[in-house]
Amino acid sequence: MGGPGGNAWRWLREHAVQIVAVLVVLYMLIPIAVIFGFSFNDPAGRFNFTWVGFTLDHWRNAFGIPELNEALVTSLKLAVLATVISTVIGTLMAMALVRHEFFGRRPANFLIVIPMATPEIVMGSALLSFFLLIGTFSLGFETLLIAHVMFCISFVVVVVRSRLIGFDRNLEEAAKDLGASSFETFRLVTLPLIMPGIFGAAMLAFALSIDDFVISNFNAGTTVTFPLYIFGAAQRGIPVEVNVIAMILFFFTCATMGFATWQQRRAEKLASVRPEQETGAGMPVGASAAT
Amino acid sequence: MRRRVAPYLLLGPGAAWLLLFFVVPLYYLAELSLNSGVFGSYEFTWHWENYSDALQLYDSQFVRSFVYAGLATLFALLLAYPLAYTIAFKAGRWRNVLLFAVVAPFFTTYLIRTVAWKTILSDQSPVVSVLDALGLAPEGHVLATAGAVIAGLTYNFLPFMVLPIYASLERLDVRLIEAGKDLYASAAQTFLRVTLPLSAPGVVAGTLLTFIPASGDYVNAQFLGSANNQMIGNVIQSLYLKQSDYPAAAALSFVLMAAILILVLVYIRFAGSESLMGEEAV
Numbered sequence: 001m002g003g004p005g006g007n008a009w010r011w012l013r014e015h016a017v018q019i020v021a022v023l024v025v026l027y028m029l030i031p032i033a034v035i036f037g038f039s040f041n042d043p044a045g046r047f048n049f050t051w052v053g054f055t056l057d058h059w060r061n062a063f064g065i066p067e068l069n070e071a072l073v074t075s076l077k078l079a080v081l082a083t084v085i086s087t088v089i090g091t092l093m094a095m096a097l098v099r100h101e102f103f104g105r106r107p108a109n110f111l112i113v114i115p116m117a118t119p120e121i122v123m124g125s126a127l128l129s130f131f132l133l134i135g136t137f138s139l140g141f142e143t144l145l146i147a148h149v150m151f152c153i154s155f156v157v158v159v160v161r162s163r164l165i166g167f168d169r170n171l172e173e174a175a176k177d178l179g180a181s182s183f184e185t186f187r188l189v190t191l192p193l194i195m196p197g198i199f200g201a202a203m204l205a206f207a208l209s210i211d212d213f214v215i216s217n218f219n220a221g222t223t224v225t226f227p228l229y230i231f232g233a234a235q236r237g238i239p240v241e242v243n244v245i246a247m248i249l250f251f252f253t254c255a256t257m258g259f260a261t262w263q264q265r266r267a268e269k270l271a272s273v274r275p276e277q278e279t280g281a282g283m284p285v286g287a288s289a290a291t
Numbered sequence: 292m293r294r295r296v297a298p299y300l301l302l303g304p305g306a307a308w309l310l311l312f313f314v315v316p317l318y319y320l321a322e323l324s325l326n327s328g329v330f331g332s333y334e335f336t337w338h339w340e341n342y343s344d345a346l347q348l349y350d351s352q353f354v355r356s357f358v359y360a361g362l363a364t365l366f367a368l369l370l371a372y373p374l375a376y377t378i379a380f381k382a383g384r385w386r387n388v389l390l391f392a393v394v395a396p397f398f399t400t401y402l403i404r405t406v407a408w409k410t411i412l413s414d415q416s417p418v419v420s421v422l423d424a425l426g427l428a429p430e431g432h433v434l435a436t437a438g439a440v441i442a443g444l445t446y447n448f449l450p451f452m453v454l455p456i457y458a459s460l461e462r463l464d465v466r467l468i469e470a471g472k473d474l475y476a477s478a479a480q481t482f483l484r485v486t487l488p489l490s491a492p493g494v495v496a497g498t499l500l501t502f503i504p505a506s507g508d509y510v511n512a513q514f515l516g517s518a519n520n521q522m523i524g525n526v527i528q529s530l531y532l533k534q535s536d537y538p539a540a541a542a543l544s545f546v547l548m549a550a551i552l553i554l555v556l557v558y559i560r561f562a563g564s565e566s567l568m569g570e571e572a573v
Contacts, residue, residue, distance in 0.1 A: 021377035024370045025392045028449060031407040032399055038410060049410050093305035100298035108302055111309050117499070119507025119551060121524045122320075123313065125531055125544040129323040130316035132537070150312040153305050211401050213510060214524075218531065230402045234514070238406060246403045253398040257391075 032250070039243035046237025058240040062248065065241050071229035072245060078141065078225060079209040082148035087202045089149075090156025091194075097157070098164040112154045123151060124218035131219065139221025147219045148212060152205040159204060163197025196264050203260065207253070317548075324541035333538060341542040349526050349543060356522040357550075359437070360506035363444035364452075367501050368494065370445070371452035375493070376486075378453075379460035393453045401447065405514045408443050409434065412515065435517035443511035451500035459493030460486075499558070503551055523547055 012019070038048055042055040063069055097108065115123065127147050131137050137146070171193065175185040191198075213227040220228055230242055327338035346353070378389045396404055411418050412433040422428040433439050467489065471481035509524030523543060530540035 017373045018377050018381055020370075020373040021381075021389070024374040024449075025389060027370070027446065028392055028396055030411065031404045031446070032395060034407040034410050035399060035403055038407075049413055050415060089305040089308060092301040096298040096301035100301075102295070102298040105298075108306060111306060111314070115309065115313050117503060117551075117555065118548060119503055119524075121507040121509065121527055122544050122548045123316075125527060125540060126316035126320040127312065128531060129537065129541055130312075130319040133319045133323060146312050150308060153309060157305070207397055211397070213402055214507075217528070227400055227402050230400065230406070234402075234406065242403065246399050249400070250395075250398045254395075257398075 035243050036247055039240060039247050041240060043240065048238060048240050048243070058244050062241055062244045065239055067224070068226075068229055068239065068241060068245070071224045071226050074141070074223060075210050075226040078144055078148060079206050081145055082152055082209040083202050083205040085145075086149045086152035086156050086205045087198060090153045090201060090205075091160050091198055093153070094157045094160035094164055098161055098167075112157050115151060115154045116158075120151075120212075120214040121218075123147075124215040127215070128218045139219060140223045143219045143221065144216055144223060144225070147215050148209045151212070151215060152208055155204050155208060156201040159201035160194065160197045163194050163200075167193065196260075196267070199260060203256065210249070320541050320544055323537050324545050326538040326541075330535045330537075338538065341538045342546065345539050345542045346546065349523065352521055352523045352526050353546075353550075355520070356506050356524065356547075357554075359441050359444060359512075359520075359522060360502050360508075362441050363448065363505045364498050364502045366441070366445045367449050367452040368498060371449060371456055371497065372494075375453050375456035375460055378457050379463075380465075390457075393450050393457075396447075396450060402510060402514075405443055405447065405510050408439070408446065409514055412439050412442070434515060435520070437516070437520055439515040440511050440520045440522075443515045444505045444508060447508075447511065448501040448505050451504070452497040455496035455500065456490060456493040459490045459496075463489050495559070499555060503555070506551060507547060 038051070039058060040054050040056065041048055041051055042053040042057070043050070044052050093108075093112070096102070097105065097112075124147070127143070127150075128139075131139060131143055137143050167190075171189055172185050175189045176182075180188065211227065212225075213231065216225050216228055217231065224232065226245075230238055233239065233242070322335060323333070324341055325335060325337050325339065326333040327336045327341070328334050374389070374393070378386055378393075382389050410416065413419070414432055414434070419428055419431065419433050422433060423431050427438075433442075463486065467485055468481055471485045472478075476484065506522075507524050509522055509528050512520050512522045512525050527540050527543050527547070530536045530543070
């Protein structure tokens with residue numbers, strides 16, 4: 001080959017993988033750009049599919065549709081409750097699985113994996129069948145909460161477990177040698193160290209819950225969550241405010257993620273300071289154990 | 292004594308929740324699928340005909356679900372591998388930015404993302420003009436075709452493919468790749484003989500995490516497809532929530548679960564089980 005054309009061809013060949021990667025990233029981001037762009041649209045009819053003109057009205061009126069607000073509040077309440085419950089019981093399960101050898105460990109592992117390998121529609125329809133046949137629960141917020149906790153647990157266990165596996169048990173032994181009770185050891189040593197894992201698990205549970213459509217669609221009764229509102233509105237035209245709220249949620253999640261990453265980096269930096277270099281405030285346990 | 296009770300106490304609440312609200316409902320699903328009668332007075336009668344009727348009536352939707360999900364999984368793999376490879380080995384300081392781009396779709400609601408594809412693929416959109424010019428959009432439409440549904444499925448489950456492949460590539464010992472090159476393997480040979488086999492666990496996990504939800508999905512077919520692109524999820528949803536034909540819907544759900552379970556077991560048998568269950572056994 002040779003010549004400038006040959007060089008360009010060679011550059012393309014050498015960077016083919018990166019070029020494909022950039023195109024894939026664009027594929028992943030274009031819909032988000034479209035959602036953002038169309039939150040400024042001023043659609044002519046009820047359908048927000050074609051670009052008409054720029055307006056800030058819908059951002060000003062973001063919380064101006066009562067049914068949408070109600071759905072959003074329901075979703076947030078549901079997500080917070082489901083996150084708290086699933087994070088607590090999921091963390092306990094992860095502790096049992098990583099820390100203890102016991103009879104029934106394999107079936108327990110299986111019980112945790114299998115919901116993640118089941119299509120949502122099967123979980124949703126099975127729960128609906130259960131609620132219909134036993135008849136003690138009336139479909140609504142209560143059944144939604146049961147369902148959301150159920151599908152979040154497995155993910156919490158997996159995330160927290162991965163953090164517990166890399167855990168240095170000597171730190172707990174040290175605390176116990178220094179006279180801490182089991183509970184003090186857990187509260188002052190174990191919990192702070194696995195906190196990033198628990199926080200990550202909670203974030204994941206929150207994201208799964210607030211975004212869930214399929215299982216909620218089956219078990220909501222007449223209760224409306226944010227995704228269910230969108231589904232219901234789809235036939236008559238989704239208001240532009242939905243795009244605005246979706247973007248507000250997007251930026252809020254990005255900020256939380258950014259903050260969490262920053263916190264974790266800071267914690268890692270502090271933890272990487274060795275006791276003899278310790279200058280003052282720093283790692284609480286390691287420092288007090290060393291002095 | 293305390294040590295022997297402790298794990299069960301820790302495990303108790305979560306295991307009880309999963310047993311009561313995941314395992315027990317599957318039993319009720321099975322029971323409901325063997326009911327007969329009309330809405331309001333269904334009775335348990337071991338009505339196995341529900342299964343044969345459902346399969347006969349909806350066989351095309353079943354086949355379509357697995358074909359669409361299979362194609363979406365294949366496309367997702369072809370798109371995800373170069374991206375995961377780039378993030379793991381070539382991205383440098385862009386690594387975190389790219390990882391953020393992979394998870395960013397999760398931060399916007401699933402339904403809105405799918406509706407956004409309706410805008411992107413509408414007849415007036417520049418994307419469709421480009422596809423048309425390339426001969427990929429017969430008669431100038433993409434929306435309400437199988438292509439649109441498969442594109443939507445591919446898009447929605449792509450992060451589930453990228454993340455496990457990235458995780459397995461990231462853990463890979465780069466010295467093995469260098470060794471391949473030192474032993475005069477070409478770049479392609481090194482990739483096929485070293486990199487690809489070592490990333491197989493990620494590929495297996497990614498394909499399962501994409502295929503399973505895609506085959507049960509009904510949102511993409513609902514928003515991006517036409518009546519001719521209905522998947523089994525659409526049928527189950529409609530039988531349950533619109534027509535209240537619970538026994539037929541339950542039978543279809545059960546068949547879907549069984550079919551997926553069999554496919555997954557066969558696949559794991561061929562692809563090696565350590566990728567999925569191996570990690571669980573830790």
